[in-house]
Amino acid sequence: MTAVGRPVSRVEGHDKVTGTAVYTADVVVPNVAHAVLVQSTIPRGRVLAESLRAVTRLASAAPGVLRVITPLNCPPLKPPPREMSDDLPLERRPPLADLTVQHVGQHIAVVVADTLENATHGASLINVDYESLPAHMSASQVLSQPVTPDDGNGWVRHGVYRPDHFVKLADERLQDHRGPDREPADGVRVSARFSTPVNAHYPIELAATTAHWDGDVLTVHDTTRWITGERAALAAYLDMPEHNIRVLAPLVGGAFGSKSFLWMHAALCAVAAREVGQPVKLVLTRGQMFTSTGHRPRTEQRLSLVAEHGGAIVSTEHHTLTETSTVAHFCEPVGLSSRFLYQSPRLAVSHTVARINSPTPCFMRGPGEAPGLFALEVAMDELAYATGLDPVALRLRNDPELDQASGRPWSGKHLRECYQQGAERFGWHSRPMEPRSLRRNGVQIGWGMATATYPGRRMPAACRVTTTADGIVRFASATHEVGTGVRTVMCQVAADAAGLPLAAVAFDSGDSLFPHAPYSGASQTTATVGSAVHAAGTQWRLRLDEWFGDRAGVDTPSVIELIREGGTALLERLTFTVDSAGPTADGPVSQSFGAHFCEVEVDEDIGRATVTRWVAVMDCGRVLNPKLARNQVMGGILFGLGMALMERLPHDPHTAQPIGEYYLPTHADVPEFDIGFIDVPDLALDPIGVRGIGEIGTCGVPAAIANAIHHATGRRLRDLPITVEALMTPFDTGVS
Structure with a gap:
């Protein structure tokens, strides 16, 4: 039986639940x-x-x-x-x-x-x-007040700047433009300002x-x-x-980035x-x-969509003002998804970063995509109403066949299936378009949806294989187990590549003496380290077969006996290190996609929004372990739920001291989940066909909730988190 594709429990799970895991x-x-x-x-x-x-x-x-x-x-x-x-x-x-x-x-x-x-x-x-x-404690202060001179050695910097690209990824341009200089005057236009607050990782x-x-x-x-x-x-x-x-x-x-x-x-x-x-x-x-230990910085976004009356988008503008500290560079890459997610002949994306007197921000789960898709997907919902189209139909109408940012094909894209399967599983066909048309048990009911997307990434890595006399084959790489099940899926990949049962392999991580691996982030670990583990397991089986020829076999007893028979010389032969490169620079573009559908209950008397039901269908390449994959998506959705309804880190505007409390979702906030996967391997990105799954669950979630609240109440809310006060504001049918 192959190990990949099975819902294997975590190899460190027993230690964690019994309290013997060592942090x-x-x-x-x-x-x-x-x-x-x-x-x-x-x-x-x-x-x-x-x-x-x-x-x-x-x-x-x-x-x-x-x-x-x-x-x-x-x-x-x-x-x-x-x-x-x-x-x-x-x-x-x-x-x-x-x-x-x-x-x-x-x-x-x-x-x-x-x-x-x-x-x-x-x-x-x-x-x-x-x-x-x-002190400058907000981007608006930096823009409105005289710029403080930088210090002499460049350690402390002030003012604003416009970075060219996201981290070291030159293709992920933070300032981008295509098509005519000016937005078209004709058509259906949706334009609005969106804001997201400081979020804390809170691991x-x-x-x-x-x-x-x-x-x-x-x-x-x-x-x-x-x-x-x-x-x-x-x-x-x-x-x-x-x-x-x-x-x-x-x-x-x-960690979530911290x-x-x-x-x-x-x-x-x-x-x-x-x-x-x-x-x-x-x-x-x-x-x-x-x-x-970092945070997600505030963003202020201006987003404008122009479409023909039939719903075809002809122009997209997405401009972001965000913040970093005076002693480090970081730009929340909010507008990256707007560059490719929907067909748009004209595009204008920009990012402006203000250096303020605050701690250094950093990557937080779904960096850029989480706050950026909030704005884009709420605007898409508003455009659906403006054009008279169902929100799913509008997205299908504008689904591009190629990556517009590069002009290259996708390595694998099944977003249409995500929309169609998600809508079917949710019962979207029964949704009335008119806001405030659903009610249950004395409260308003709303159904909303949004698109999810996150890049498929892979970097170079290496893996060491050590074969011991007791027949256990140990794989090792300088990666990390951050609670996502990395050790488990690496054992599954290793076992299949080496032709061994799971009981005969182990995976070690978390030591800089092990062969190199990149940081565990950007949803790249499985594709990156998994490629090295796959290469190591494949090489291990080739070496064993070359040593014994037809006698190698595949079942555990025979392999263990063969290893013991081979003695020290064979153990040395089966102990080695392999390197795995990243994908080719000119190959197809790897991107994961998905669709979120949710139901909310809004009690306007007390200003409470409750997410009661969630359907998500994800296109993340091959699913190595459906149990862990489902858990990752569920966790990401809860992360986005907190971002939508609870999380912000308020500060005293005069002293910059944190004030109040930081609220997070608990078990009482967990909706009924229905999580599905398209499960089509992406072999252009890596030999095991996977794309990362850690971030995409969060992406699009706040927008889906905001869209559902609009369907329930008629209120179009564009600032996160969505507060009690916003939900208790007297309803005015004249306000969009």
Whole structure:
């Protein structure tokens, strides 16, 4: 029986449900000291040196305190390489580099003590005085006020800029145009402004680091999804060779983007361990997670669609204003989907980034697509009403055959089947077009839908195979298990490629000593690492067959006996490393697609919207494990549900301090799910035919909910999250 395609339970599942799984903060290191961060309380200014010296003396004399590290005594750290900071959200300015403050929550000291309690007490004694300076706390302030000069070395930058492309992907253009310069004057036009707030990742596992030195060799246990990238960044900050650094992250308890890069606390933990001469553990508090491990930045989007009266779109404009910090680059790539998702002879897409005094943002699940499709798909729903077409029919009318951005064909596209199957499973044919036409148990009912899409990505990776005398074949790569089931599907791929049963294979990850792999993000891990595992398994079987010829067989007992018979020489022959390249640059374009359909109940008396039913059909290539794939899509939908109805990180506009609470969906908010897959392999992207599935579940979800609320109430809501106040506003039939 083949392993791929079976609903195999997670290989680490037993450890997780029994509490024996070991995460970073659980790692036991002998003689460990504890570190606690001290963070700034103002958005911009300068720490007064005399004040810092005084409180440092006070904290240093506290019980158990071993060291207080501040900008006044921190060993100088080097900036990261430009190839990591120019395109990725890695901060240009090393931590504790000077006394200037660029945002609330910036690290200004590290207190190291013999116990966590003593370190926490010591940190509480560091209350510094500041020289405050005027801060830019929103993009509108940056645009309306004089631009502050950049500092001399380029670490701190101000003003606005317009990046050319998304991260290192030159084809994913953030400024794009095709067709005539001006929008056509005739036709059916829908134009509106949309906004999304700051969203926090809020993973269950807190960010944590334990660092210890053995001479010049540094070992770091960290909650990271990019161990090889962290090793490179640490080597740069600490000015040491990469081969002297080992990064370990065997299990990561969720991330959603917050653990994709090296954050400043990890470098400071390594410095602290070197300074005190013993291992140091640093675990961020829940509050510090909001300021120290990234977030999804605010966006303000202006979107305009023009269509012929029959519904054919002739023009698309999507302009985005978003924000980053003054010490790092990041642009939420909101308009990328608008470049290709619907046929549009004319296109104008732009992204403007304002540098504000806030923590550095970063990738968050569905970066760009999640907020961008909210605007695009709500506008498409509005255009459907303006043209008198059913929302599904409008999308089918404008489904392009080629990728409009590149002119190349798709490697595989089955979006029409997603629409058709999703509509059938949901019962969409029974939906009346008129808003406020469905009611049940005294509340309004609405049905809405939206398109989902996310790129199919693949990067180079490698895999090591080690064959042991007991007949177990171990595959290993420097990738990560972030709770998505990577270890499980890699075992399935390995078993089939090697012609072995699942019980005879294992997959190891989370160690920078393993062969290279990219960060676990952008829905690329299965296609990327899976290609390397597939190549390794295929090579393993070829080597075994060459050694024994027709005697190799396929069942476990015979293989184990053959391996034992072959002895050390065979074990060495069956232990090797293979490399896997990325896809060809001029090949077809790989993109995943899907369709969301949902039902909401809106109680206008109390302003409550409840999502009661959800149908999603996804076209993500081959489905390796239907159980894990379904769980991933369900999780993505809940992620998008929170984005639509609950999540925002409010700040005091005067102090920039976080205020209020951060609300998330719970089990009580879970709708009835019906998740389906087209399940057609995409062999142009990779040899196992998969495309990523981690992000696409979120993409389009907020729009589907907003469209369903419009169907239920007649209210066209364009700002997230959709609040109680918005739903309780007296209904006015004259307002669209």
